[in-house]
Amino acid sequence: MSDPYLPQEDVQRLKDTALEQGLADPMMRRLLFTGILPKYVGALPVLPAPGPQVLSDLNSMNRVERLIDGTVPLAVWLRNAVDQLTDAAARDIYQEALDQVVRDAAGEPDVAPDVPTGETKEEIIFRDDTVPFAFLSAGALAGSSVARVKVLPYQGGALLQPLALPHNGTGWLIAPGLLVTNHHVVNARSRTEGARQVVDETDLKLQATGSRSRFDYLTEDDPDVQEIPGAELLAWDEKLDYAVLRLADTAPKTYLRVATEPLVVTKDVPVAVNIIQHPGGEPKRIALRNNLVFEADEQDVRYFTDTRGGSSGSPVMTDDWTVVALHRGTRRVTDVSFQGKSTAFVNVGTQLSAVMRHLREHAPQVHDEITAAQAALNGHP
Incomplete structure (x- = not known):
């Protein structure tokens, strides 16, 4: 490098x-x-x-x-x-x-620090943090829709020379055969000199179709996990940092429920979020602890849930396993404490409602396909 x-x-x-x-x-x-x-x-x-x-x-x-x-x-x-x-x-x-x-x-994008100062999180001792036991089985089902995504970089219509090295991320199914991940995962470029190179549209589409997704990657010693190729890059946006890919027909049929409205967080009502992820391209992991949301606005959700490189593109879910945000990276903060300790970072994701709104405006056919799938998931014709 x-x-x-x-x-x-x-x-x-x-x-x-x-x-x-x-x-x-x-x-x-x-x-x-x-x-x-x-x-x-x-x-x-x-x-x-x-x-x-x-x-x-x-x-x-x-x-x-x-x-x-x-x-x-x-x-x-x-x-x-x-x-x-x-x-x-x-x-x-x-x-x-x-x-x-x-x-x-x-290649996580830099985001300018704009978190208000002077805010702290208090210890929560009056709130019942238990969840129904079915939470575990529902989480396992949700996890079956989450994949490790590997993307090879292209340049000028060919694999990047002298050596095309794979970039790892996480993705998840929002409808049958439709995978959501970060734009920067599909972009498959590391940050150099403080900025990420953005590939042209032709190469971006080649990288999407050349991607490989593994949905059942649970242990290092599992050699029989199927890798599913990408078939088409349907929609993307660099600012919201999302991409929607159509996968080959062999993709799992299960998919995740998504929120239709922005997640709203108030100071006195903490919200927990859970992230199923493939950090560092490793087997599937889940973050369930130390996972309260710090704040949210119309576009972003910021939270204390643990992630690592390779977790980009993971679904950020509430306790009913509804996806409220698309994890994309980390934001530096000041004067923020969590559980009595000062923290320099909070993790950040894009509100799913903002992604769906962008799809409705810029890729209506993709939006309609997702909306129809979500209606079926919720028991509506």
Whole structure:
């Protein structure tokens, strides 16, 4: 890649922390490289001293956008390091670096910070947080409509040269055969020099039809999961960061219910949202805890629910598994606290009502197809 993921001062801080916390021990090196292609690891320089070795490894990975299998080696290494650290301050240093790398690798768009200051979330101790037991089975059914999406970049009508590396995201079915994900997932470009390159329409459509979606990707050791190709890019918008794809006929028949009105949040009535996702292109995961909505407006929903790079395009759902927003990225905030701790970020998604309104105005046939499917889901002819 032309630009490193992390500035050199951050790399140096990671190296210093590794020395302090024992991560530079030569016995730890193999563990930290777990999940990274052995051929790549074997090509890295081997140095006699622990400090220079860690610094060399970090600098080498910092210059690699991603490997042929789609993994970002620096992100994998940092995630392994976080799992090994017990010191809270050291974990924060590594987690902050990991968050930055996965955001940049996913090409998540920068959003100008405009969250009002001076607001805090109070501890909720008077509200019944239990849900019906059927919540679990309904969630499993909802999860069957969520897929890991892999997109290869094209340029000038051909796979991007010298090497077309896959970009991972998440998508979900809004109607039979219709997949919703982020525009930036289909765009399949990492952020460089502070901005994402937007491909032309011809290449964008090629990337959509060349995409592969896996709906039953539940474990790493499942070799028989079917990948479903894209058939057509139907509608998209860069500002709202959405794309609608038609998949091949083999797509699952189940699909998710979507909200018709914007999610409204008031200070005294907290709303929880749940996100089924494929973070980092990994098997399906679900965020159920620490998941309250921070605020919402006509276009955006902002929430504390945990996500990582690769979660882009995930459905943001209320406790009845209705999709209220399309997860797209992270927003930096100031003077915001959650559960008694200050936070620098909240996650952000596009209101589904805004997506549907845009479809009605700019892609009415797609809007009508979705509306008809949603009416059938709700028991209306």
